[in-house]
Amino acid sequence: MATQTEQANRSWYKRNEIALTPWLFLIPGILMFLFYVILPVFQSFYISTLDWDGLGQGTSVGFENYRELWHDPAFYTSLRNNLIWLALYLLAIPAGLFIALFLNQTVTGIRLYKSLFFFPFVISQVVVGLVFTWFYDPTFGLLNTFIGWFGFGPINVLGDPRYVTYGIIAAGLWPQTAYCMILYLTGLNAVDPEQVEAARLDGAKGWRMLWYVIIPQLKPATFIAFVVTVIGALRSFDLISIMTNGGPFGESRVLSFYMFEVALSEYGFRMGYGAAIAVVLFLIMLCFITYFLYSMYKEEKGH
Amino acid sequence: MFPTPVEKSSRTWQLTYQSLLPVALILWLLPLIAVALFSIKPAGDFSAGNYWNLPSQFAGFENYGRVFLESDMPRYLLNSVFITIPTVIGAVALSAMTGFALGIYRFKLNLAVFFLFVAGNFVPFQILMVPVRDLTLQMGLYNTKTGLVLFHIAFQTGFCTLFMRNFIRALPFELIEAARVEGVAEWRIFWFVVLPLMKPAIAALAVLIFTFIWNDYFWAVVLTQGIESQPVTAGITSFNAQYRAAYHLMSAGSIVAAIPPVAMFFLMQKHFIAGLTLGAVK
Numbered sequence: 001m002a003t004q005t006e007q008a009n010r011s012w013y014k015r016n017e018i019a020l021t022p023w024l025f026l027i028p029g030i031l032m033f034l035f036y037v038i039l040p041v042f043q044s045f046y047i048s049t050l051d052w053d054g055l056g057q058g059t060s061v062g063f064e065n066y067r068e069l070w071h072d073p074a075f076y077t078s079l080r081n082n083l084i085w086l087a088l089y090l091l092a093i094p095a096g097l098f099i100a101l102f103l104n105q106t107v108t109g110i111r112l113y114k115s116l117f118f119f120p121f122v123i124s125q126v127v128v129g130l131v132f133t134w135f136y137d138p139t140f141g142l143l144n145t146f147i148g149w150f151g152f153g154p155i156n157v158l159g160d161p162r163y164v165t166y167g168i169i170a171a172g173l174w175p176q177t178a179y180c181m182i183l184y185l186t187g188l189n190a191v192d193p194e195q196v197e198a199a200r201l202d203g204a205k206g207w208r209m210l211w212y213v214i215i216p217q218l219k220p221a222t223f224i225a226f227v228v229t230v231i232g233a234l235r236s237f238d239l240i241s242i243m244t245n246g247g248p249f250g251e252s253r254v255l256s257f258y259m260f261e262v263a264l265s266e267y268g269f270r271m272g273y274g275a276a277i278a279v280v281l282f283l284i285m286l287c288f289i290t291y292f293l294y295s296m297y298k299e300e301k302g303h
Numbered sequence: 304m305f306p307t308p309v310e311k312s313s314r315t316w317q318l319t320y321q322s323l324l325p326v327a328l329i330l331w332l333l334p335l336i337a338v339a340l341f342s343i344k345p346a347g348d349f350s351a352g353n354y355w356n357l358p359s360q361f362a363g364f365e366n367y368g369r370v371f372l373e374s375d376m377p378r379y380l381l382n383s384v385f386i387t388i389p390t391v392i393g394a395v396a397l398s399a400m401t402g403f404a405l406g407i408y409r410f411k412l413n414l415a416v417f418f419l420f421v422a423g424n425f426v427p428f429q430i431l432m433v434p435v436r437d438l439t440l441q442m443g444l445y446n447t448k449t450g451l452v453l454f455h456i457a458f459q460t461g462f463c464t465l466f467m468r469n470f471i472r473a474l475p476f477e478l479i480e481a482a483r484v485e486g487v488a489e490w491r492i493f494w495f496v497v498l499p500l501m502k503p504a505i506a507a508l509a510v511l512i513f514t515f516i517w518n519d520y521f522w523a524v525v526l527t528q529g530i531e532s533q534p535v536t537a538g539i540t541s542f543n544a545q546y547r548a549a550y551h552l553m554s555a556g557s558i559v560a561a562i563p564p565v566a567m568f569f570l571m572q573k574h575f576i577a578g579l580t581l582g583a584v585k
Contacts (some may be wrong), residue, residue: 017489018408018489019410021404021489021490022404022405022408022410022413023404025401025403025404025493026400026401026404026405026416028397028400029397029398029400029401029420029460029464030401030416032397032453032456032460033419033423033457033460033461035438035457036431036438036454036457037423037431037457037458038419038423039434040430040431040433040434040435040438041423041426041430041431043433043434044430044431044433044434047433047434054433054436054437101305101306102327104305104306105306105308105309105320106308106310107309107310107324110324113324113328115568115569117328117331118568119332119335120331120332120335122564122567122568123335123518123561123564124517124518124520124536124560124561124564125518126518126520126536126539126540126560127539127557127560127561130338130539130543130553130557131334131335131337131338131557132334134334134337134338134341134550135334135337140352140355142333142334142337142355145354145355182576182579183579188305191305209305210305213305214305227425231425234427235427235428237428237521241520242520242540256427256429259429259432260429260432260525263432263433264432264436264525271433274432274433275433277429278427278430278432278433279430281427281429281430282426282427285425285426285427288425289422289426292421292425293418293421293422296418296421297414297418300414
């Protein structure tokens with residue numbers, strides 16, 4: 001009897017093998033991903049309506065956290081800085097293209113040069129942050145040593161509310177430019193040489209060639225560069241935490257850092273309020289995610 | 304080729320280009336060169352105000368020796384290894400399977416599942432922070448390497464699935480059809496036909512994930528606390544607090560923390576770059 005059912009089972013599996021196999025392969029991955037990524041997104045929405053210290057039971061407060069956020073000047077500072085990050089971080093794309101064009105040659109040793117130019121991206125942002133903190137140091141930093149030669153007084157970049165965000169963004173642009181550079185270098189490799197030659201015969205040169213012939217062919221690289229740069233800008237946390245810890249006077253905070261500060265630091269464990277900030281950040285990100293997915297979807301349908 | 308190869312241009316530009324290259328590189332890496340220089344200076348140089356001149360003597364062995372023998376750095380490095388390696392194995396294994404399922408089979412929810420992974424991969428960390436920390440606490444895995452590894456595996460599966468699936472899509476489908484005609488079981492097709500062809504993708508992902516996880520700082524701070532589980536990115540802040548203003552030691556420590564992914568990159572450069580471009584630009 002037992003063997004009979006087993007055989008029936010097996011043949012049922014055999015009959016549906018093509019339909020079942022993908023799900024068997026997907027289950028471990030999907031479960032992990034749902035458990036650790038997808039469900040927490042929804043949980044955060046729920047937690048944002050609580051007053052909760054992360055330990056006992058939270059009490060429901062409705063939209064109180066969002067109302068408080070509306071009147072919180074630190075929130076607006078963070079939001080403003082996020083927009084500055086987003087706008088300036090995108091400079092990594094043209095800067096990366098520029099370096100890629102500079103390095104797209106075949107002279108001896110160029111491979112090593114390319115790798116060394118890529119270096120900043122491989123090292124941890126924590127180390128990048130430290131390196132740039134010293135670079136900006138008002139007493140011995142290279143920056144101030146350098147501008148001192150021209151007779152300018154020392155600037156305390158990280159201690160001055162006017163400059164601090166720009167100083168940190170400059171540090172972030174360093175690895176990000178390297179990333180965009182490598183994307184464009186691989187992209188330039190794939191540029192069709194015949195089209196370039198044809199355009200050359202037609203008299204296209206320099207900027208016109210770049211704009212009308214090369215850049216259109218680099219579109220896939222530009223898309224990826226845009227995606228990773230936007231995500232990088234909105235995820236900026238490490239550099240701020242290492243370089244200024246949000247200061248001076250909270251002027252270098254961004255949403256991701258402010259959220260962490262509210263939820264997990266000496267200012268108290270306000271999980272609900274932190275989650276509300278995270279929800280706002282998520283909604284900003286969602287605009288971009290939707291655009292990315294839409295572009296990918298069009299691409300998929302095109303095939 | 305664009306821009307015009309230097310070999311075809313004037314002699315002057317050739318010479319200018321050749322001399323411009325090293326200058327540009329030095330400027331580009333100046334902050335790093337500074338740190339490397341700091342790390343081989345003796346402590347006395349800093350108190351004497353000699354920041355940017357050559358070291359008065361070579362103290363590299365002494366500085367790095369102290370980092371390795373007198374500080375907690377080796378412990379943090381070891382933690383990083385025990386966090387990074389299992390994550391790489393786990394994420395690559397899971398995504399080889401999900402990528403296979405989504406790349407080979409046609410079923411109704413295929414694209415929906417795929418986009419679920421892709422979308423999740425773009426989510427800001429902060430929206431996951433409170434629930435994931437709470438989850439980890441409840442499982443009793445807070446401040447353990449296991450807790451960190453499990454989360455990293457799950458999160459990286461999103462990106463890895465995107466990569467693996469696109470790679471598998473580009474494989475010749477006739478191979479799989481031929482195997483099916485032969486009556487080979489589906490899981491054997493995965494193991495004996497597809498997996499061997501996926502070696503380049505696996506290599507690319509492995510180096511990339513290694514770098515991502517080694518350099519992770521945010522989750523290390525959120526999910527771990529002490530020396531028994533913190534990776535080197537988080538450990539270096541305690542290290543720096545311990546050696547405040549000892550620039551020669553902080554520099555040496557930073558360099559030690561940065562070296563493993565750098566070494567990985569130089570050893571596996573080709574795979575690394577293939578991974579970064581998501582295999583989209585060849």
